Amino acid sequence: MKLDELAGARRTHKVFGPEPIPPETLLELLAVARFAPTHHLNQPWRFRVLGPETLAELKRVAGEKEAQKLDRAPTLVVASAVLTGDLVMDEEDVCASAAAIMLVLLAAAERDIATYWRTPAVLRTRPGREAVGLPPGERFLGLLHFGPAAREPSPREREPAESYVEFLA
Template structure:
């Protein structure tokens, strides 16, 4: 018999189709405050966030379009279509971490913010809010990064696209962990 935490982990889905219903900014802040209890070495909290909602989403969308603009000044139709899709999503959260030149610190910070983002997804799912964690190529584009104020010493870990699910995908297959586990007992 599964407990509620197990059920929430197994039941969570990445959502790509959202209802147009707005989500209160305070609810997103509350969810991030829950998520911040992720493990992080020395409690350095290696994260910051940008939340785009309402009319503020247009800054996110315009940064994306600027990054997609070709040398001749045109924007591919696929990018224009994606911009319309981005406009339809109620909330975008950009998750940002500092870039530390020490590999161990970088690894620990990336692990910490990734744990926070999973907590965020699970806490939101429990409240009926869905999201998808995106790390598309354009988040590395200097035009996009500059447009939203990402410093050279920062990394965008994810753009979280958030809303109430319009469609919840079926559960995909996962490999039994026994096929990925080596037990050393002697």
Template structure:
């Protein structure tokens, strides 16, 4: 990751970060994840509500996450489909799973502010991890809404799973995909 002329380290880290889907099996300690979350918590957070809680699945604890996924999937003739078993094995091979959960405040403005804060925290977490050469994918698959999955991982009524972050050292870093120049998307009002 070389630094481009005129771009500082923070800007370069934002540009270089990638979503990682292929991970090495090297472990990452719970303590490293906690250190990164302690950096990420400095996200903008209106009224300092800190609308987040986390469930960290590492080592043998990952099996609870994987089993919750399996239990949330439809069975075929009472059997777990091979496609589900393959995905479950993929999840087992990922070093760390972090579930990010927020309370769903019934007041729309607070809900929006909390969701913005928790999304900012996740982005901070991704960038801090990337600086340590740790990658991840932020997933919000259909199964995170399934009652079987939610119950199996102790997500309470009135809470939202904002992300399941699958974390590890990248086996492969994808190339950057083009992004639209903001000049094409901005309207400047100056009078």
């Protein structure tokens, strides 16, 4: 599939089948992250694959309502960026890590694996961060959901390129 088509085919899924992604397939997807550009070649992205005990602890600190949402997908991965405290470098490293996440989502789409990039509030709290082992020096970027698609998302509308592209003199 051409990249244009793949980018168009990637969608946010909110209903997943129960079968987890095998660890070797997940590692294959996460390995694609390393091809993202980074200014200092420092590969600032981090991915933590949640095991059952970690998920149980996250659900405990999240509370009952949010805990239900954490059961939507069979495989969950916390994505973050390592920060240094240098504001310019941190901004670049967050951008690089977001690019790395996007590569992972595209690699999943290419394999017909459904994904959902979500930013639940619990992972911005201290107990939530501690539950998934996020150290203070890392910026939480997303809780990535993976699994088989159980329901196709409704068609999306996007503004054409002309609405956000400007050719300057």
